[in-house]
Amino acid sequence: MDQQELEDFFRSLDRSFFVDDDMKKYAHLDEPLPIGFGQTISQPTLVLEMTKLLAPEKDSKVLEIGTGSGFQTALLAKMAAKVYTVERIAELMEKAQKRLEALNFSNIYYKVGDGSKGWQEHAPYDRIMVTAAARVLPAELVNQLAVGGRMVIPIGPPRSQELKVITKKDNGDIDVKTVELVRFVELKGQYGWTEV
Numbered sequence: 001m002d003q004q005e006l007e008d009f010f011r012s013l014d015r016s017f018f019v020d021d022d023m024k025k026y027a028h029l030d031e032p033l034p035i036g037f038g039q040t041i042s043q044p045t046l047v048l049e050m051t052k053l054l055a056p057e058k059d060s061k062v063l064e065i066g067t068g069s070g071f072q073t074a075l076l077a078k079m080a081a082k083v084y085t086v087e088r089i090a091e092l093m094e095k096a097q098k099r100l101e102a103l104n105f106s107n108i109y110y111k112v113g114d115g116s117k118g119w120q121e122h123a124p125y126d127r128i129m130v131t132a133a134a135r136v137l138p139a140e141l142v143n144q145l146a147v148g149g150r151m152v153i154p155i156g157p158p159r160s161q162e163l164k165v166i167t168k169k170d171n172g173d174i175d176v177k178t179v180e181l182v183r184f185v186e187l188k189g190q191y192g193w194t195e196v
Contacts, residue, residue: 001079009103010048011077015041018069018099025158037089039185041069046182048075053165054152054178056080056127063122063144065115065187066131070096076129077105084108084122086115089189116189118144122158131160132187142166143176153185158193 016027067087
């Protein structure tokens with residue numbers, strides 16, 4: 001991955017484009033902002049850091065769990081060949097898709113559904129980005145990760161999670177590295193903290 005290209009594109013993205021009118025005046029702040037439905041857009045420095053950790057390549061097929069505002073999706077789509085993004089809230093997906101199409105991205109595929117189960121029909125994926133916190137590592141996502149592939153995911157209880165980088169080895173085993181403590185909204189479904 002070309003880190004300079006990523007950083008240049010990141011700086012060129014207007015974050016206010018990805019939030020609603022009443023939040024635009026806060027878009028320059030390096031902190032999470034609400035985007036409706038109890039969801040947030042993460043602070044920009046964390047979005048950039050997670051993209052660097054994921055390290056998508058120009059030929060990578062990426063699965064994104066939690067489209068949200070589309071800000072993270074835009075970075076992934078710029079750095080990878082294809083992005084398959086799953087969002088459980090239809091209204092958020094609709095807004096994100098309009099924004100991303102306005103930016104002329106044509107390599108993004110959209111699905112409204114339970115992201116914790118991934119998107120099986122297009123698996124395996126070279127990279128998986130999870131932008132909501134799981135209670136445990138979702139088995140379906142591990143299964144959909146290609147050998148040699150990498151996943152970035154926050155795992156842990158509601159108030160504080162560990163940001164983890166998961167790598168699938170040639171023999172199918174997984175290597176787990178903990179990067180830092182983060183705080184994300186909950187991944188809904190089987191791998192979240194609350195019953196649905």
